[in-house]
Amino acid sequence: MFFGPAFGKLAYMQGRSAFRSARNSLTVLIMPGERNGCKLKMNILLVTMSLGIGGVETHIAELAKELIKRGSNVCIAANEGIYSETLRAAGAEILILPLDSRSPKAIVSSYRGLKRYILNRKKQGSQIDLIHAHARIPCMICGRLHKNFHGEFHYVTTAHGVYSKLPGEKYITDWGERSLAVSDDVKKYLVDCYGVSPNNIDITVNGINTECFAPAGNDEQVVKITEILGFSSSCRHRVMHVSRIDSASSDAAYQLIESIPELYKRYSDIEIIIIGDGTEYEALKKKADEMNNLIGRKVVFLLGARTDIARILSCGDCFVGVSRAALEAMSCGLPVILAGAQGFFGIFDESEESLNTAMRTNFCFRDMEASSSDKLTKALIEIFGYDKDKLLDMGMNGRNIVTKYYSVSKMADDAEKMYSSVMKN
Missing domain, CATH: 3.40.50.2000 (Glycogen Phosphorylase B;)
Incomplete structure (x- = not known):
């Protein structure tokens, strides 16, 4: 098993059935090319828990839309949510997986679904350049994927908050080649609780769409x-x-x-x-x-x-x-x-x-x-x-x-700076 004996044989058997369902529901792949007159710069896979209402979800939605505007090809892997259709309309591909669940069955299903998606992209000539994971469950799964693919793509993360930590979680959560933290105390949390090097963490912001969130016009x-x-x-x-x-x-x-x-x-x-x-x-x-x-x-x-x-x-x-x-x-x-x-x-x-x-x-x-x-x-x-x-x-x-x-532009600049840093290496 890819997460070791902790998940056991039962999780494996449950995962086989769940994986078949995830495999059959994969969305159509988007090939590299032209979108909105811009040549695509990178094939980016954003991975988060869900696309429902929440601060993390809105952060990812705004980041994805801005990256697409700048010419990147973006897929978002997450459980279905209220932002799914908005993001599809903006040009993002949505891959529905049970990434908001800690159950062994859901974790196996998500891992296998992501693995198959990455392999399909590779076969069709639009290989994923970089995975950007948000939240601990996606970080655990994507960290294992990164190791098993032996660096065929780059892997980075964003930490959005300070949370209680389960025993042993430090050893199975992988915060990637580099990380962004939304505040100084979140950066300290990564250093103190997970042993992440402070040199590998930069501070970013929650970018707000100030055109949408504006005083009433009349x-x-x-x-x-x-x-x-x-x-x-x-x-x-x-x-x-x-x-x-x-x-x-x-x-x-x-x-x-x-x-x-x-x-x-x-x-x-x-x-x-x-x-x-x-x-x-x-x-x-x-x-x-x-x-x-x-x-x-x-x-x-x-x-x-x-x-x-x-x-x-x-x-x-x-x-x-x-x-x-x-x-x-x-x-x-x-x-x-x-x-x-x-x-x-x-x-x-x-x-x-x-x-x-x-x-x-x-x-x-x-x-x-x-x-x-x-x-x-x-x-x-x-x-x-x-x-x-x-x-x-x-x-x-x-x-x-x-x-x-706190502009969306600043948030996207921070992300692209991190992407460039790992791509150079």
Whole structure:
């Protein structure tokens, strides 16, 4: 077995059946040539867990689209998700594999499916030049592929966060010839927990599409979206929140709901808009329904997974959240309160100290105090007390920061610099 005896004979037998299914579902290969008037530069295989809603998924989607614009041929291997069709329309090939599962059956299936895909590309004269893996399961699988193909292609990775590590995971997770980390603390995590050389890690950013995530063009656009989604047209205290709704990421969503009774005393038009999906969605919906019944009207709106987040954010008065979602809100010109499952910072201002603190942890604040409903309530009361000019200045300053430091172009430049580095070797 390619992962050793830990997976055992049962995993092998399960994998044979799963592999047949994966083999039969392989998508049509794209041959090198011309696309959109540009000569293809590289055949790149991006490998991640899924193409559903999430910060990592959006990062990969934006990176893939930019690499295609620059002339590369991109395939994305992942489990099916909401971004699949958008990426196909942009010119990416999608290879559906169960890369979001740790089960031995899924791991064997993913390994075999990727191996067959690489061999087919080689036979058809469009050999993969480089694999770029994101997240630990893809890194484990792609690292083994790289070794078994004896360097026929290059292998690099991006680390997006800091996670708990299972026993022995250090020895089966391969972070490639070079790595990108989305913040300084993620780089430290790779060095301390996996023994990756700091000389092999560069810092990148979560590139935000500032053309898509932009302030509302006109009031008519906001009115139309407000009507479609059932928001109150008279609300002037609408709080937006975007996050994965699972046990590791939903703290702020619950805390926002808990803050409503105190906020409602001051702002009777208050609305909390929560966008996202995950394993905690039904439990969160129950809390939202209870709060709506307590207040006597719909205060909490749970919108589930959406791909039109930029349009919806344009209806907000402020945003609560962290990481990529916070950067997207800043790009839309919203004042931001930075709070999430990993830490609480509070109202973000344009000071150099605030920016450096945020950038150090990719706007996640892993080294800060925990968030709570009381802290969120106080921060929201403070931000709702600002006058219109101050709020507009905060929004504009936030957008300027995203434009300067967090562009999609910068993210793609970082990736291509890493690709060039390993190709030279």
